[in-house]
Amino acid sequence: GQNIDQPTEMTATEGAIVQINCTYQTSGFNGLFWYQQHAGEAPTFLSYNVLDGLEEKGRFSSFLSRSKGYSYLLLKELQMKDSASYLCAVMDSNYQLIWGAGTKLIIKP
Amino acid sequence: DVKVTQSSRYLVKRTGEKVFLECVQDMDHENMFWYRQDPGLGLRLIYFSYDVKMKEKGDIPEGYSVSREKKERFSLILESASTNQTSMYLCASSGQISGANVLTFGAGSRLTVL
Numbered sequence: 001g002q003n004i005d006q007p008t009e010m011t012a013t014e015g016a017i018v019q020i021n022c023t024y025q026t027s028g029f030n031g032l033f034w035y036q037q038h039a040g041e042a043p044t045f046l047s048y049n050v051l052d053g054l055e056e057k058g059r060f061s062s063f064l065s066r067s068k069g070y071s072y073l074l075l076k077e078l079q080m081k082d083s084a085s086y087l088c089a090v091m092d093s094n095y096q097l098i099w100g101a102g103t104k105l106i107i108k109p
Numbered sequence: 110d111v112k113v114t115q116s117s118r119y120l121v122k123r124t125g126e127k128v129f130l131e132c133v134q135d136m137d138h139e140n141m142f143w144y145r146q147d148p149g150l151g152l153r154l155i156y157f158s159y160d161v162k163m164k165e166k167g168d169i170p171e172g173y174s175v176s177r178e179k180k181e182r183f184s185l186i187l188e189s190a191s192t193n194q195t196s197m198y199l200c201a202s203s204g205q206i207s208g209a210n211v212l213t214f215g216a217g218s219r220l221t222v223l
Binding site: 004008031033035040041042043044045048050087089091095096097098099100101102 | 113149150151152153154199206207208209210211212213214215216217
C-alpha cells in the first residue's frame with residue numbers, strides 16, 4: 001500500500017532551527033508537497049520538490065531524496081507564528097495526492 | 110483576497126438528515142476537490158471534479174455525492190448523515206504555481222452529526 005510517515009508532534013524553541021522529516025512509499029512519484037496548517041484554518045502551500053536537492057524559500061527550505069523516499073522541511077529562525085501543523089503529501093503515478101497525518105510543531109519562547 | 114469559500118464553518122445535524130456543503134472558488138480553476146480531515150489521519154479524498162458536470166470518486170466516496178453545475182461551485186452532499194461522518198470537510202481547487210499543481214483550500218466546514 002501507499003504510505004507517508006511523519007512525526008506526530010515536535011517541540012522547538014523560538015529562534016532555533018527545526019527539521020521535520022517525511023518518508024514515503026508510493027506507487028510512482030510526481031512530486032512532493034509541504035503545506036502549513038494553523039489550528040482551525042485552511043492548509044496553505046509551502047513548497048514543492050520534484051527533483052533531488054534543496055529548495056530554499058526564505059526561512060523555509062525543503063529537501064528531497066527520491067532514491068531514499070525521504071524529504072524534510074527545515075524551518076530556521078523560528079517564530080511563534082510558526083506553531084502549526086505541517087503536512088507532507090506525495091503525488092503518485094496517477095497524479096493523486098497521498099497525504100501524511102501531519103506534524104504538529106509547538107514553538108516555546 | 111478570499112479565493113475558496115466554504116459556506117458553513119460549523120454545522121450540527123442529526124442522524125439521517127440531508128447535508129449540503131457548498132464551496133465556491135474565484136480563481137477559474139477547472140479542478141476541485143472535497144477532502145475530510147480527521148485527527149491522526151492524512152487528508153482523505155472523497156470526490157473530485159475536473160470540469161463542469163464531471164465527477165470522479167476519490168478514496169472514500171461511500172455515503173457522499175457531489176454536484177458541479179458551474180465551474181466555480183462544487184457541492185458535497187450527505188444524503189443521510191451518520192455519526193461516522195462527523196469530521197472536518199475541506200474543499201480545494203488546484204492551479205499551477207511555479208510548475209506545480211498546487212491546492213488552494215477553503216477554511217473548512219466542521220460537521221457534527223448527533
